[in-house]
Amino acid sequence: MTVENPLAQAELEILEEHQQKEKINNEEFKIWKKTVPLLYDTIHTHALDFPSLSLQWLPDYGVADNKNSIDVKLLIGTNTSQSSQDYLKLVSFNVPSTLAPNFSSILPPNSQGVPVPLSNVDTPANYSFKVLSTWKHKGEINRIKLSPNGEKAITFDNEGVVHLYDLKNTGATISAPTSFKYHKLEGYALEWIDDSSFLSGANDSQIALWDVSKPSTPIQVFRTHGAVVNDISYNRNGNGIFASVSDDYTTQIHDLKSKPVTTTSTTNQANPAIKITTSHIQNAVAFHPEIPTLFITGGKDNIISLYDLRNPLQPIRKFFGHNDSVIGVKWDALTDPSVFLSWGLDKRVISWDISSIDEDFTYPTISENGGGHEVATVTNAGKKKQTKVTDPCLRFIHGGHTNRVNDVDLHPSIKGLVASCGDDNLIEVWRAKTIFEEVEIEEEDEEKAGSDVEMKE
Numbered sequence: 001m002t003v004e005n006p007l008a009q010a011e012l013e014i015l016e017e018h019q020q021k022e023k024i025n026n027e028e029f030k031i032w033k034k035t036v037p038l039l040y041d042t043i044h045t046h047a048l049d050f051p052s053l054s055l056q057w058l059p060d061y062g063v064a065d066n067k068n069s070i071d072v073k074l075l076i077g078t079n080t081s082q083s084s085q086d087y088l089k090l091v092s093f094n095v096p097s098t099l100a101p102n103f104s105s106i107l108p109p110n111s112q113g114v115p116v117p118l119s120n121v122d123t124p125a126n127y128s129f130k131v132l133s134t135w136k137h138k139g140e141i142n143r144i145k146l147s148p149n150g151e152k153a154i155t156f157d158n159e160g161v162v163h164l165y166d167l168k169n170t171g172a173t174i175s176a177p178t179s180f181k182y183h184k185l186e187g188y189a190l191e192w193i194d195d196s197s198f199l200s201g202a203n204d205s206q207i208a209l210w211d212v213s214k215p216s217t218p219i220q221v222f223r224t225h226g227a228v229v230n231d232i233s234y235n236r237n238g239n240g241i242f243a244s245v246s247d248d249y250t251t252q253i254h255d256l257k258s259k260p261v262t263t264t265s266t267t268n269q270a271n272p273a274i275k276i277t278t279s280h281i282q283n284a285v286a287f288h289p290e291i292p293t294l295f296i297t298g299g300k301d302n303i304i305s306l307y308d309l310r311n312p313l314q315p316i317r318k319f320f321g322h323n324d325s326v327i328g329v330k331w332d333a334l335t336d337p338s339v340f341l342s343w344g345l346d347k348r349v350i351s352w353d354i355s356s357i358d359e360d361f362t363y364p365t366i367s368e369n370g371g372g373h374e375v376a377t378v379t380n381a382g383k384k385k386q387t388k389v390t391d392p393c394l395r396f397i398h399g400g401h402t403n404r405v406n407d408v409d410l411h412p413s414i415k416g417l418v419a420s421c422g423d424d425n426l427i428e429v430w431r432a433k434t435i436f437e438e439v440e441i442e443e444e445d446e447e448k449a450g451s452d453v454e455m456k457e
Contacts, residue, residue: 032399041416042095043430045400046129052076052406052421054144056153058090058167059412061100069094072411073132074419075153075167076427077141086140088155088165090133093429099414135165135177143407145190145198152195152212158186160202164212180215182208191232191242193256201229201244209256222254224272231328233285237292241273245282250275251297253309274312283326286340289333296340298326304342306354317357320364321350321394328408335415339395343405349398349420351432352391359392396432 160183187202227247324346
């Protein structure tokens with residue numbers, strides 16, 4: 001079909017491209033749904049009345065009386081688009097007790113076997129989704145962050161106000177949260193420094209350092225960005241270092257020990273300790289939980305980049321697997337610090353393992369139709385060929401969401417347990433199936449046997 005009007009033709013092409021993408025997404029979701037039993041140890045899905053833009057695990061869990069399940073807790077928010085009252089909610093799911101780190105101690109004395117968990121069919125009897133507590137919230141909740149000790153939570157609303165909730169404060173009479181007012185526009189970047197201080201970054205391009213006991217005024221302000229602050233990450237091994245990413249195309253490393261600037265000053269703070277300018281806006285940043293010089297960013301180029309502070313001008317490795325903007329990254333601090341998760345607008349949550357970083361892999365080129373990074377030059381035994389490849393660091397893809405993924409969190413106590421939420425109104429709690437690398441061992445044995453035969457000959 002041809003259209004004479006160039007504008008109409010362009011609109012038609014955009015519509016056709018959108019329809020094609022939706023068709024592909026629907027097919028991929030159908031394939032994912034069929035393979036769920038092969039991919040997961042457990043997975044539960046719950047549909048909310050309104051989407052949640054953020055979520056956070058609580059570290060504790062309880063054991064059911066029948067020993068078949070454990071009770072895990074999540075903080076979620078509502079985004080009602082001002083159609084009704086918004087809330088911060090504490091909710092719970094039941095997951096198989098075999099996931100618990102202290103599973104052996106859960107078994108009854110003289111037990112003759114392992115308790116058999118209920119099937120993963122998503123029925124209320126199985127995953128027992130419950131709302132345990134609710135707190136009123138002024139406006140939608142853009143971001144939730146739990147304090148290191150798990151006793152307090154901070155949220156960012158759509159007017160730039162940070163609210164602090166005491167999670168021990170439950171029951172019939174719940175006191176109002178503490179409000180921290182400084183930012184002039186809404187924000188999404190929140191990060192705890194410790195249990196008594198945190199950072200906030202907003203669309204007004206400013207970053208504020210707060211003391212929880214002094215909500216009236218920030219104790220320090222960073223005015224080094226020229227656009228929306230998208231994310232902040234504190235380096236817990238870096239002696240007061242934190243990173244920020246912004247719509248101004250920069251990734252900045254800041255030092256909390258630098259000279260403070262009063263909130264009434266109109267003079268910008270001195271330049272950050274390190275400033276990296278990128279060709280695409282970066283939406284997310286996360287410092288490695290153990291190695292103080294390493295951090296990752298994820299951006300609108302659909303790529304995750306790994307940087308080393310000792311030589312930050314270029315990333316030491318890029319990771320390819322998303323086909324739309326990456327909006328979040330998180331390291332697995334509990335189980336394996338070499339593993340991190342990423343998520344974004346392509347409805348995917350991807351698990352990566354940097355322990356495979358030394359395997360042969362040449363960065364792919366961008367496909368002509370703009371559908372992502374598909375074609376790569378692979379080096380194999382000295383030969384090069386054009387082929388469709390997978391990044392060797394890519395470990396697992398969760399495809400259970402039907403719209404953009406808003407937030408993801410790894411349970412701080414239970415190995416590999418992930419919670420994700422998206423614009424499809426879904427909360428999903430899941431753990432990928434553990435795959436042991438027996439194939440590689442068999443191949444090594446076969447190679448050894450072959451070499452032994454050659455030696456005998």
